[in-house]
Amino acid sequence: MSSPVFGQVSQEPTRRRLTPQQAETVAKLTTAAVELLNTEGFDGLTVRAVAKMAGVAPATAYTYFSSKNHLVAEVFWRRLSAGVPQPDMSQPPSERVAQILRAVSMVVAGEGQLGGAVTMALLGSDPDVEHLRVRIGGFIRRRLSEALETDPEQPGPLVDALEMIYAGGLVHAGMGHMSYEQTSERLVAAAHLLMEK
Numbered sequence: 001m002s003s004p005v006f007g008q009v010s011q012e013p014t015r016r017r018l019t020p021q022q023a024e025t026v027a028k029l030t031t032a033a034v035e036l037l038n039t040e041g042f043d044g045l046t047v048r049a050v051a052k053m054a055g056v057a058p059a060t061a062y063t064y065f066s067s068k069n070h071l072v073a074e075v076f077w078r079r080l081s082a083g084v085p086q087p088d089m090s091q092p093p094s095e096r097v098a099q100i101l102r103a104v105s106m107v108v109a110g111e112g113q114l115g116g117a118v119t120m121a122l123l124g125s126d127p128d129v130e131h132l133r134v135r136i137g138g139f140i141r142r143r144l145s146e147a148l149e150t151d152p153e154q155p156g157p158l159v160d161a162l163e164m165i166y167a168g169g170l171v172h173a174g175m176g177h178m179s180y181e182q183t184s185e186r187l188v189a190a191a192h193l194l195m196e197k
Contacts (some may be wrong), residue, residue, distance in 0.1 A: 069124030119174025
């Protein structure tokens with residue numbers, strides 16, 4: 001299956017392609033999910049409660065999202081795909097990598113409880129979350145590979161190491177051990193150290 005084209009992601013959730021009316025419904029649900037997370041936390045989040053806040057029938061919400069983990073993972077995917085642009089190829093490789101790592105780590109910065117919820121949601125085991133994990137990982141790998149001008153199908157050990165660094169950093173921030181801003185700067189510093197070897 002081919003990857004969605006950058007910029008079209010917001011119209012294509014995990015389960016199916018959407019008509020404009022369906023895309024509007026999904027947008028209402030994802031917006032309501034973030035609002036509810038900030039008032040009720042991840043434990044208080046349910047697809048039914050999100051549907052009520054969005055003014056959508058629960059049965060309709062469940063046609064798009066199989067679980068709260070799926071819903072939160074979709075929110076992250078949408079923000080990631082919209083917030084991590086292609087690298088600026090006029091910059092040196094280390095700065096291109098820093099640009100990608102900063103953008104990835106700042107996607108949920110300042111979003112209240114969303115960061116912690118994303119960390120928990122992406123650990124979910126339902127098939128829709130697993131699908132999104134693959135999509136998210138593939139997207140970040142492509143961006144890092146573009147920054148380093150390598151083939152994303154065979155990116156090599158440097159991209160592998162950078163993936164491990166950002167994954168660990170985002171889990172660390174999602175657990176509340178440091179802010180996303182601090183995580184961003186540490187990721188960039190780690191990438192510079194790695195690329196200087």
